Amino acid sequence: xxxxxxxxxxxxxxxxxxxxxxxxxxxxxxAIMGPNGSGKSTLAQVIAGHSxxxxxxxxxxxxxxxxxxxEPEERAREGIFxxxxxxxEIPGVNNAYxxxxxVNAKRKHQGLDEVDAFEFLKCAxxxxxxxxxxxxxLNRGVNEGFSGGEKKRNEILQMAMLEPRLAILDETxxxxxxxxxxxxxxxxxxxxxxxxxxxxxxxxxxLLDYIEPDFVHVLSEGxxxxxxxxxxxxxxxxxxxxxxxxxASA
Amino acid sequence: xxxxxxxxxxxxxxxxxxxxxxxxxxxxxxxxxGVVRAISKRKNEPEFMxxxxxxxxxxxxxxxxxxxxxxxxxxxxxxxxxxxxAPKSDEDRPKSLDEVDPKLLETYDKLGIPLHERARLAGVAxxxxxxxxxxxxxxxxxxxxxxxxxxxxxxxxxxxPELVKKYLGSVVPRRDxxxxxxxxxxxxxxxxxxxxxxxxxxxxxxxYFRINAANTGQFERTLIIADExxxxxxxxxxxxxxxxxxxxxxxxxxLVALEGAQIKYSTVQNWYPGDENxxxxxxxxxxKRGDCRGANSKISWTQVETGSAITWKYPSCLLRGENSVxxxxxxxxxxxxxxxxxxxxxIHIGANTRSTIVxxxxxxxxxxxxxxxxxxxxxxxxGARNHTQCDSLLIGKDCGAHTFPYMEIKNPSARIEHEATTxxxxxxxxxYCRQRGISEEDAVNMIVNGFCKEVFKELxxxxxxxxxxLLNVSLEGAVG
Numbered sequence: 170x171x172x173x174x175x176x177x178x179x180x181x182x183x184x185x186x187x188x189x190x191x192x193x194x195x196x197x198x199x200a201i202m203g204p205n206g207s208g209k210s211t212l213a214q215v216i217a218g219h220s221x222x223x224x225x226x227x228x229x230x231x232x233x234x235x236x237x238x239x240e241p242e243e244r245a246r247e248g249i250f251x252x253x254x255x256x257x258e259i260p261g262v263n264n265a266y267x268x269x270x271x272v273n274a275k276r277k278h279q280g281l282d283e284v285d286a287f288e289f290l291k292c293a294x295x296x297x298x299x300x301x302x303x304x305x306x307l308n309r310g311v312n313e314g315f316s317g318g319e320k321k322r323n324e325i326l327q328m329a330m331l332e333p334r335l336a337i338l339d340e341t342x343x344x345x346x347x348x349x350x351x352x353x354x355x356x357x358x359x360x361x362x363x364x365x366x367x368x369x370x371x372x373x374x375x376l377l378d379y380i381e382p383d384f385v386h387v388l389s390e391g392x393x394x395x396x397x398x399x400x401x402x403x404x405x406x407x408x409x410x411x412x413x414x415x416x417a418s419a
Numbered sequence: 420x421x422x423x424x425x426x427x428x429x430x431x432x433x434x435x436x437x438x439x440x441x442x443x444x445x446x447x448x449x450x451x452x453g454v455v456r457a458i459s460k461r462k463n464e465p466e467f468m469x470x471x472x473x474x475x476x477x478x479x480x481x482x483x484x485x486x487x488x489x490x491x492x493x494x495x496x497x498x499x500x501x502x503x504x505a506p507k508s509d510e511d512r513p514k515s516l517d518e519v520d521p522k523l524l525e526t527y528d529k530l531g532i533p534l535h536e537r538a539r540l541a542g543v544a545x546x547x548x549x550x551x552x553x554x555x556x557x558x559x560x561x562x563x564x565x566x567x568x569x570x571x572x573x574x575x576x577x578x579x580p581e582l583v584k585k586y587l588g589s590v591v592p593r594r595d596x597x598x599x600x601x602x603x604x605x606x607x608x609x610x611x612x613x614x615x616x617x618x619x620x621x622x623x624x625x626x627y628f629r630i631n632a633a634n635t636g637q638f639e640r641t642l643i644i645a646d647e648x649x650x651x652x653x654x655x656x657x658x659x660x661x662x663x664x665x666x667x668x669x670x671x672x673x674l675v676a677l678e679g680a681q682i683k684y685s686t687v688q689n690w691y692p693g694d695e696n697x698x699x700x701x702x703x704x705x706x707k708r709g710d711c712r713g714a715n716s717k718i719s720w721t722q723v724e725t726g727s728a729i730t731w732k733y734p735s736c737l738l739r740g741e742n743s744v745x746x747x748x749x750x751x752x753x754x755x756x757x758x759x760x761x762x763x764x765x766i767h768i769g770a771n772t773r774s775t776i777v778x779x780x781x782x783x784x785x786x787x788x789x790x791x792x793x794x795x796x797x798x799x800x801x802g803a804r805n806h807t808q809c810d811s812l813l814i815g816k817d818c819g820a821h822t823f824p825y826m827e828i829k830n831p832s833a834r835i836e837h838e839a840t841t842x843x844x845x846x847x848x849x850x851y852c853r854q855r856g857i858s859e860e861d862a863v864n865m866i867v868n869g870f871c872k873e874v875f876k877e878l879x880x881x882x883x884x885x886x887x888x889l890l891n892v893s894l895e896g897a898v899g
Contacts, residue, residue, distance in 0.1 A: 241853040242854075242856050242857060242859070244854075253854075257851045259851070259869070261869030261872060262869035263869065267857075270855075270861065271856050274857050331855070
């Protein structure tokens with residue numbers, strides 16, 4: 170589904186990704202871990218197409234096409250979803266309105282009719298109930314005055330409504346209490362499917378207790394320095410990131 | 420990339436820039452008593468009207484142009500303006516739409532206002548003003564059955580002189596300000612509305628204004644009288660063709676609400692704002708004032724201002740009757756080199772009078788957008804209440820938003836609230852929307868529309884559609 174080959178990227182004058190390669194297939198769940206500044210969030214932003222991150226080398230192939238050729242909204246309509254680490258507030262824009270516009274933008278791209286208001290609401294309410302969200306959220310401004318946990322649940326709700334092919338969740342677990350973490354994990358697990366890939370960007374093993382990954386990758390200084398199965402995360406937790414750094418420089 | 424796209428969005432060219440080729444009978448440029456007499460004579464006005472104009476002209480000569488607004492423009496050369504223009508076909512005025520000059524109808528079509536269609540579908544009576552003379556009026560019969568008078572101002576002067584004499588200048592006196600005095604001397608035409616006692620006007624009244632002759636100042640005069648216990652909703656909208664020289668527009672609108680009457684006055688204004696360098700565009704100096712003369716009366720102004728190079732406009736309410744209510748809802752958009760200095764005045768005179776002000780200013784490009792509002796509570800106005808909400812949205816980094824609130828409170832029982840916010844459309848917000856599959860253009864429209872929601876919901880339904888088309892946004896709140 171996604172093939173990243175020797176990807177290099179910088180923000181401003183700072184080089185962050187320095188030749189990263191990664192292959193992700195449908196049906197897989199990958200966890201990307203690594204110390205602060207190793208390039209985890211940069212990878213997520215580059216895949217989503219943020220213009221602040223300049224790609225200076227390498228290739229990214231998504232579903233047989235050059236991903237880097239597409240505008241951010243085209244990537245989204247093609248099924249790429251980024252759960253933001255810091256979801257932005259958009260005061261005055263109704264949460265339900267943004268969600269419906271997003272769903273319809275994708276449907277239109279797929280040549281489908283726009284979803285009608287009744288069906289949309291029914292579907293949104295079901296998914297919200299599953300996430301333990303009050304349906305009043307729909308009528309509030311996008312992320313306006315939401316707590317950290319509410320914002321993250323809202324990201325998962327959007328993901329559930331948009332049914333992406335490739336979902337990247339950027340530190341979705343940070344700042345969550347245990348109940349919120351469980352709710353978010355349940356939301357993600359419900360979306361696991363044979364035709365869908367999920368990438369979890371995280372600092373901690375904690376999230377992986379609830380969402381079991383097929384692969385774990387460790388990022389250091391803009392490269393993947395180690396890959397393995399879920400036991401790698403446990404080993405990391407035990408030995409710390411210095412262990413990988415040493416392994417990388419050895 | 421993001422900021423460039425934003426700019427191109429903001430810099431879209433004015434689409435209503437074309438000139439219809441119709442011969443006009445203009446008066447030669449310049450202004451003196453002879454011109455005032457000539458205007459009055461062409462309209463076959465009675466003596467009292469000519470006298471009124473002449474007095475206004477003499478008062479105007481003694482007045483100075485105001486300079487206090489946050490506006491910068493080359494001085495207006497009042498002697499180079501032609502003060503009267505009417506379509507050539509003035510001699511034999513059309514009796515129905517079939518007789519209207521097809522080019523004129525074409526103009527409306529280009530503007531997306533198929534007159535007959537619109538009127539029929541929306542149930543709106545349209546009094547279309549082309550340049551200075553009304554050329555098509557519809558739904559007259561239905562209105563006259565209800566006793567409602569809705570006609571051009573010129574017609575009202577001839578057919579209802581007693582009402583004109585009684586109310587003209589009673590809200591905006593001739594010498595009220597420089598532009599009002601000028602308008603009083605040379606006003607060309609406009610609309611006149613009278614709603615009799617206890618009548619709820621059976622349809623929304625609508626007028627489309629359009630400035631179409633080069634070098635012609637257009638001086639509209641509108642007078643709306645809502646007699647005791649009556650209701651009326653009036654819609655005003657306009658677009659203008661592209662021009663290279665600045666065009667002066669100095670309108671006066673007077674509203675009178677007697678006891679228990681309600682007037683809702685809505686405006687969508689989309690005059691040519693000039694090109695991206697500020698060349699051309701309409702100078703819009705308007706005096707709009709409503710007088711809540713009777714107890715329990717209500718006047719509500721709603722405006723969506725997107726056009727004009729210069730906007731100088733403060734729709735106001737004189738709250739004289741006890742328990743009377745004044746409202747002002749405004750969206751003012753300024754981009755490129757546009758300058759807007761707009762707001763309202765709420766003058767609380769009667770006891771327990773209430774007013775609400777909601778102002779939304781959007782600035783983009785290099786535009787300057789100023790809100791100027793006065794809330795005045797007179798000593799006898801016990802229990803007066805005002806709530807003001809004043810929000811600014813900035814798009815890009817070269818524009819400005821300014822707020823000048825004035826409050827003069829002379830009664831200790833008054834309760835006055837003022838809230839103000841300034842926000843900016845951020846690159847992060849746009850990226851967030853795009854990551855959800857929403858194009859940048861739609862995202863900007865969505866955010867702008869969300870920002871204006873409180874005002875749009877005050878507009879009558881069909882006008883709200885117009886307003887959204889104008890800001891090129893889609894309606895929110897369809898869900899939930």
